[in-house]
Amino acid sequence: MNKEEFKKTALGGLINNPVFVLVLGMCPTIAKSDNIINALSLGLCTAFVLIFSNVIISLLRKAIPDKVHLPAYIVIIASLVTLVQMFVSSFLPDLNDSIGAFISLITVNCIILGRAEAFAGKNKVLPSLIDGVSMGLGFIAAITLLGAVRQLLTIIFGSGFFDKTMGGFIVLGLVMAVFNAIFASVKEKQRKKTVLIEREVA
Amino acid sequence: MIMDYFLAIISIVISGILTNNVVLNQSIGMCPFLGVSKKTQSAIGMGLAVTFVITVASCVCWIIYTFILDPLSIGYLSTVAFILVIASLVQLLDIALKKMSPTLYSSLGVYLALITTNCAVLGTANSVISQGLDFFQTLITGLAIGIGFTVALILMAGIREKQELYDVPKPFRGFPIALVTAGIMAMAFYGFSGLSFT
């Protein structure tokens, strides 16, 4: 694949951030971003499933008839999630205590099925791998950022608000608004630059 | 004995709707919540569809776990089995609604298929198993959680309908303001957590 395509796919996680832009995978993002450890762990588990599901689905994309593509994707994703569940409950029992229930919910994380439908099912293996890594990193960054902010706020203001669901909603809304504001101003700057360049050329 | 059981059922209902509301307390099942909740009409339809799926899916998954997976010690296949049950159920609902209620079908649009990926459905199925509830309790839990979801959805739709008329600052438009609103609603529901029979 050429350099342009590579850049576009690799930066997908940032420009089309699954949490802040595509608004997918909300459930774990609000529920388990109450502290950094939970957020990072759940992010890593999700990214693992995302990357492998993208690769496997891309490998099999020609073999799966269109009629059954959805259940086939679901079976593959659910199996990968079960693998992660087994691993975590065998080797990381303490983690299992805190995020165990949400690992199984990775199966229905819209990001994974969404990327499988939109990308892995239609592209070759290497681009799918890059997309998986990029989106995975984007998700990890987003949920960890929220985890850090909420943990900081909990330390400052004490527990009982920011570590609960209501705090989660509000923090996510505010961070999303900030993200939008930053990207809007970046887009605005780029637009102004192009206008200036066009004026000079003219 | 009967009284205990009866109180347990009441407790399930109250927790499903108020104290442990899927969206506002457990913070699961919100993707459709944030997307569909702009009109009260479609909110009710969505709520009904989701309640149906959660209830039937929880019951079927309970049966499969109790009579097939557990006796054979293959509990680890529950994630795969449950999600296949849910996907099939939504597919059946799709076919049924197309025939029986085309208006509801078209108002739901793509969100009908998205019920498959609604965390509330899989989450409830899992939680019912881990709590070791019996069949009747599973049925009631499914209904209660579905009603709780519908309540949250309708409240949200009502607020967002009004918000369309106000001038929201640019970065907040769309999802951010919806999230903050949901957060404030969650605060209100947090107040309910004092209600408990057990």
Add this chain to the structure above:
Amino acid sequence: MSRPVFNALKATAVLVIITAVCVGALALCNMFFPKYVPTLDGATAKLINEICPTGVSDDIALSDGYIELLGDDDYGVKLADYNKANKSAKAEILAVYRQSKGDNAGAFIIEAKSSGRDGDVVVLTAYKNENIVGATVKKQGESYWNKLPTDMFESLVGENVYSEINLSAKFGKTGATLSLTAVNRAVNISNSFAKEHNRSIVKPDDFTVYGHAKESE
């Protein structure tokens, strides 16, 4: 056969194959993920020392043989056979430890496991003669473990091997029913084993009724 029927069959076949491969892979993983093997390591010695104190530090208890791991010959029955015969208990005995010296000489600790919600729950139950003197959890990977009552194990102290332990009746709805049931089953099978074999584990010749080791040991 006609084209549409062929296509439908092919689609179903692909789906079935994919599902079969995935399920097979998972079954394989289930076999290979570390099946827990009981060892008398530092962590275990620490837990045993907590529920049934030897009177010395954990390290010394371990290194100086205050706590020992027994083998099938010591209690006169093969654990594998016992577990097979008691399949209906839905729990298994993993190991038996014995304290031959120290404050609680003559006590023995049974390690049993039972299937919880997310895997096995491993419980240590300490006995002196026919009474439970302590219990604790050695290993668990349950998602809802923190919903269990904190005094669950303390409530077992004072029960004896003839009691039918019923923690669910005692603690009611916890939100972690499967985990509680696993603990229950583990303790009950420990009780059955203790009832049948305590005379072999702690031979009356070596220890007096109150479990003081013979001076020559």
